Amino acid sequence: MLATPASRRPRPEIGTQRMPNEMAPIDCRTAVQKLWDFLDEELTAERMEVMHKHLRECSHCLPHTEFAERFLAALHATRNDRPCPSVVRQKVIESLRTAGMTVS
């Protein structure tokens, strides 16, 4: 099932100029060219809508979309792998204290 692009982050839309045919249906080539832009929520609202409609209805594009979603989710999950080590955290606090910061 095609997920609505997750709100992974607040995203602005690329460009502010609306193309005259932005709401026109797209073919599969265009859809896969813009797939990552769509998943990153970097398209205009009109293009997002057109892309969503195509990807929801196209059996050819859906597997690519789902694969890309799984890949990006796994990539995003790596952020939990490497927290700042406590020894580094302590060094930062110490250097800030030396620079005059009062750290509680």
Next chain:
Amino acid sequence: MEESLKKDAVRDAEFARDALPYMDDVYRFALSLSRNATDADDLVQDTFLRAFRSWHTFQPGSDARRWLFTICRNAFLRTREKLRHEIDVDDGDAEALAAVRMHVEMVDDGTDQLLARLDLAPALRTALDELHEPFRSAVVLVDVEDQSYEAASEILGVPIGTIRSRLFRGRRQLQEKLRIHARDAGFASATPRDRDTADA
């Protein structure tokens, strides 16, 4: 004198509230830039020290994480000559198409099952470490640290179109590395022809 102390106390409280919570994020970004734990340690310290000294320039209410990433990137560049062997690509659409072509090949050889069957974290961590600049920074900022194309563009000092093409190239390279990982893990050892024969 008392006024000055009050201002310092406000500054310290603001910095502790708005900047220090992002130490994990800055550490990850520093590690991705330096690719070396010792250098990353120094870079994180340098970043927060510079940020603290420049706190008066920070616009209240703006994105402190983006600001810290920018300082971190600039501090990194100061520590070494800017890597000018960066090979830029400028066609994001072509990269996106190439990624889909690769997915078709992965479906064909069975490696697309990788994401569902393997714990990807170790493989992705290694693949990210191996990813070359300038692609790694774009991927880390956008895909790991949730920065928009616009924010990544500001942090790295390159146009949005360049971020997009670097990001897409980086993602494609990561997928290629995962594909190799899957093959090595034996999940796709059979070629389509082998599978067809086996099915017959």
